[in-house]
Amino acid sequence: MAQFPSGVPAARLAQSLPAILSVFSALAVWEIYVRVSGISPLVLPAPSRVAQQIGVNRDMLWANTLPTLHATLTGFAFSVSVAFVLSLLIDFIPKLRRALFPVFVISQTLPLVAIAPLVVLWFGFGLTPKILLVALVTFFPMLVALVDGYDSTEPDIEALLGSMGASRLSIFRRARFPSAMPYFFAGLRISITYAVVAAIFAEYVGARAGLGIVILNAKNSFRPDLMLAAVVISSALTLALFGATTLLQRIVLSWRHAGAAP
Amino acid sequence: MNALDITNVSLALGGTPVLDDISLHVAAGEFVSILGPSGCGKSSLFRLLTGALSPDNGTIRVNGAPLSSKPQAFAFMPQRDALMPWRRIIDNVILGLEVQGMRRPHARARVLPLFAAFGLEGFENHYPAQLSGGMRQRAALLRTIVQDRQVQLLDEPFGALDALTRAEMQGWLERRWSQAHWTTLLVTHDVREAVALSDRIYVFSRRPARIIAEFTVPGQRPRLGRALTLEAVRLEAQLLETLLTQTGD
Numbered sequence: 472m473a474q475f476p477s478g479v480p481a482a483r484l485a486q487s488l489p490a491i492l493s494v495f496s497a498l499a500v501w502e503i504y505v506r507v508s509g510i511s512p513l514v515l516p517a518p519s520r521v522a523q524q525i526g527v528n529r530d531m532l533w534a535n536t537l538p539t540l541h542a543t544l545t546g547f548a549f550s551v552s553v554a555f556v557l558s559l560l561i562d563f564i565p566k567l568r569r570a571l572f573p574v575f576v577i578s579q580t581l582p583l584v585a586i587a588p589l590v591v592l593w594f595g596f597g598l599t600p601k602i603l604l605v606a607l608v609t610f611f612p613m614l615v616a617l618v619d620g621y622d623s624t625e626p627d628i629e630a631l632l633g634s635m636g637a638s639r640l641s642i643f644r645r646a647r648f649p650s651a652m653p654y655f656f657a658g659l660r661i662s663i664t665y666a667v668v669a670a671i672f673a674e675y676v677g678a679r680a681g682l683g684i685v686i687l688n689a690k691n692s693f694r695p696d697l698m699l700a701a702v703v704i705s706s707a708l709t710l711a712l713f714g715a716t717t718l719l720q721r722i723v724l725s726w727r728h729a730g731a732a733p
Numbered sequence: 734m735n736a737l738d739i740t741n742v743s744l745a746l747g748g749t750p751v752l753d754d755i756s757l758h759v760a761a762g763e764f765v766s767i768l769g770p771s772g773c774g775k776s777s778l779f780r781l782l783t784g785a786l787s788p789d790n791g792t793i794r795v796n797g798a799p800l801s802s803k804p805q806a807f808a809f810m811p812q813r814d815a816l817m818p819w820r821r822i823i824d825n826v827i828l829g830l831e832v833q834g835m836r837r838p839h840a841r842a843r844v845l846p847l848f849a850a851f852g853l854e855g856f857e858n859h860y861p862a863q864l865s866g867g868m869r870q871r872a873a874l875l876r877t878i879v880q881d882r883q884v885q886l887l888d889e890p891f892g893a894l895d896a897l898t899r900a901e902m903q904g905w906l907e908r909r910w911s912q913a914h915w916t917t918l919l920v921t922h923d924v925r926e927a928v929a930l931s932d933r934i935y936v937f938s939r940r941p942a943r944i945i946a947e948f949t950v951p952g953q954r955p956r957l958g959r960a961l962t963l964e965a966v967r968l969e970a971q972l973l974e975t976l977l978t979q980t981g982d
Contacts, residue, residue, distance in 0.1 A: 627815035634783035634809035635832040635880065645828070649819045726819045729860045 516696035524700040531685070532704050538681040540708060542598060543670040546605025547663060554610050558617035562643065568618070579611050583672060591677035601673040608669040609662040616658025620651025653727070656720040663716050667709040682708075734797045736761040736916045737782075737806075737884050742791030744777060750941035751777045755791070757935050757944060759884060762914040766927040768972060769937030775920040778942075779886050782807050795883060808882035812889045814873040816861040822872050823848075823857040829880035844879050850909065851875045867898045874906070878915065887919045891926065903929060904957040911954055924972045928965055929956050936972065938979050946975050 498518045504510075505517035512520055525532065561568045587604055594600040624647045632642045674683025682701050689697035721728060737759040744752040751774040759765045767775050780786045781793065784805070792799060795806040808829065816825045827840035835843075848854045851871045861869055870890060877885055891899040903926055910917065910930070921927050927934050928950055936946040948971070951964045961969075 625815060627811045627813050628817060630780075630783075630785070631809060631811055631815045632828075632832065633785055634805070634807065634886075635829045636784075636805045637832045641832060645832075646817070649817065652819070724819075726860045726862075729863055 512696060513693055514695070516699060520696050521699045521703060524696045525703060528697065528700060532682075532700065535680050535682050535685045535701075536704055536708060538678070539667070539670050539674065539683070539705070542601035542673065542681065543605060543666050543708075543712070545598060546602040546670060547609060547666040549602050550606035550610045550662070550666075551613055551659070553606065554613035554617060558614055558621070561614075561618055562621050562647065563639070575611050575614065578607060581607070583608070583669070587673055587676040591673070596677050596679055600677070601670055604673040605666050605669045608665045612662045612665070613655075613658050616654045617651055620654030621647045623654060624650040652724060656716065656724065660713060660716050660720070663712045664709050667705060667712065671705055735759060735794075736763070736796060737918065738792075738794040738797075739778075740792045740794070742778075742781065742788045742793065744774075744781060744786065744788050746777065746786075752781075752788075753941040753943045755942065755944060757947075759916060759918055761883075761916050764910060764917045764919070764930055764932045766919045766921055766931040766934045767937055768921060768924065768927045768934055768976070769942060770939050770976065771922055773937045773940055774942035775937060776888060779809065779888055779920065782884075782886060783809050805880075806883045807886050808877045808880040808884070809886045810873055810877040810888060810890050813893050814861070814869045816869055816873060816876075818861050821858050821860060822853065822864065825861065825872060826876045826879060828876055833880075844875070847875060847879065852905070865898075866894050867902055870894060870902055871905070878913075883916060885915045885917045887917060889921055889923075890919070892921075892923075899926075900957075904955075906930065907955050907957050924969050924976070928969050928972070934972065936975050945979060946972075948972065 502517050502519060505512075505515055516524075557571070561571065583604070586607065587600075590600040590603050594603065621643075628646045628650075629642055632646055637645065671681070671683040671686070674681035675687050676683075678684050682705050685701040686698050689695070689701065735758040739755055739757050742752055742755045743750070755778065757765070757767075767778070769775055777786065781788055782800070784800075794800065800806065816822075817828070820828075823841055823844065824837070826844050827835070827837065830840040830843065831837065845857065848857060851874070853868060853872055853875065856864060856868065861872070864872065874887075874890065877887075891902050894902060907930055919927070919930065931950050934948045934950060935944050936948070937943070938945045948968060950968065952962050956962075956965065
């Protein structure tokens with residue numbers, strides 16, 4: 472259990488204080504360096520300038536954040552769905568694991584810089600290549616999380632269900648699937664952060680709008696301040712999605728936070 | 734007619750003989766223990782009974798009829814409590830009923846009145862992690878009993894508890910059993926536990942398991958919570974002797 476009950480705001484603040492302080496001091500050092508050295512903003516813009524650019528360009532940034540969010544969520548939902556269906560097949564037909572895993576492992580060795588342009592070439596500038604690239608990056612971690620999660624089921628629990636006359640399907644539903652949930656959420660929280668990066672990279676290679684396009688255009692017009700503005704937005708987006716999955720985990724795995732033995 | 738008759742059962746797993754010509758019986762309402770060294774094949778016998786394995790030779794009869802997988806004749810309590818950490822205690826207790834196809838609200842209503850006798854009143858909606866080891870074990874036993882099977886199979890049910898909690902739980906089980914007289918087959922390697930709880934004791938040899946002795950336990954119940962009788966002390970010594978001479982080579 473956490474040292475502080477999560478309901479107490481002062482205690483929570485005290486816990487996150489070191490993190491806040493370290494981020495702020497890093498920004499302060501950066502700001503001071505830019506001002507003292509007089510370095511050109513075309514090389515290294517100060518944090519204050521990046522913040523100012525976010526304010527000035529907020530409509531444009533927002534309009535480009537939505538397509539990125541859309542691509543991330545669609546691609547990720549697709550990836551998780553496929554991973555779930557395949558994890559089911561692998562769990563019920565063990566031979567499939569040996570047949571399929573090598574293919575999946577190889578898919579993880581493909582360099583994204585080479586694959587992304589090809590996928591865009593084959594599928595155009597629409598949503599499809601982004602979904603595929605997000606799925607390529609996030610599918611395998613999700614599948615491994617699920618399959619390992621099923622295997623983590625306590626043998627005693629399975630033996631118990633067997634002694635009660637439960638079918639293989641019933642054992643899966645009542646024991647193997649719930650046992651996999653902590654693994655599933657661990658995979659989910661890691662993969663969602665990859666998903667945003669993959670979506671932005673897919674846009675960067677070819678898209679009509681999105682944070683990847685903002686970064687590309689800013690690079691081509693020598694505007695590091697605008698690039699960093701887009702980076703800040705994409706970090707915020709990633710953090711928000713990470714927070715959402717953490718919240719979902721707390722709700723679904725509420726039994727883990729119920730407290731210890733009296 | 735006995736609740737359970739095991740006749741000349743042999744079993745080999747992967748070419749290794751595990752059970753060698755085992756014959757034993759449990760009468761209705763009787764508490765029988767199997768005492769043997771660790772890894773002697775006691776658990777394999779339980780897997781035969783719950784249908785996870787089939788014997789190579791011999792027959793298993795329940796109330797005179799050959800063992801069939803449905804309906805299940807045995808309620809099994811594994812070594813560790815095997816409570817599902819994501820289910821509340823009440824939903825852990827109804828697991829067997831749920832597998833049998835009973836709807837949750839109905840099953841909950843049926844088991845709820847039993848919580849008091851098992852010392853679990855007020856903990857229905859707690860998660861297993863919130864309970865002490867003894868309470869978890871009582872919840873696991875309640876989960877076994879509510880299945881309403883002919884024979885309760887207890888596989889070293891108190892082996893994972895600390896000594897004090899174990900003694901407490903043994904006394905509690907004896908009191909509960911004296912009221913309910915569940916037909917029970919207990920596997921243990923704790924001599925004192927076997928003598929305190931059983932009507933009869935079978936002693937298993939090392940692998941491949943044979944039955945090397947059978948004892949009827951004398952003495953009035955309740956036996957726990959009072960001084961050991963001389964007969965009990967003698968029986969304990971005799972059992973230990975039997976176990977040690979055949980495992981001491």
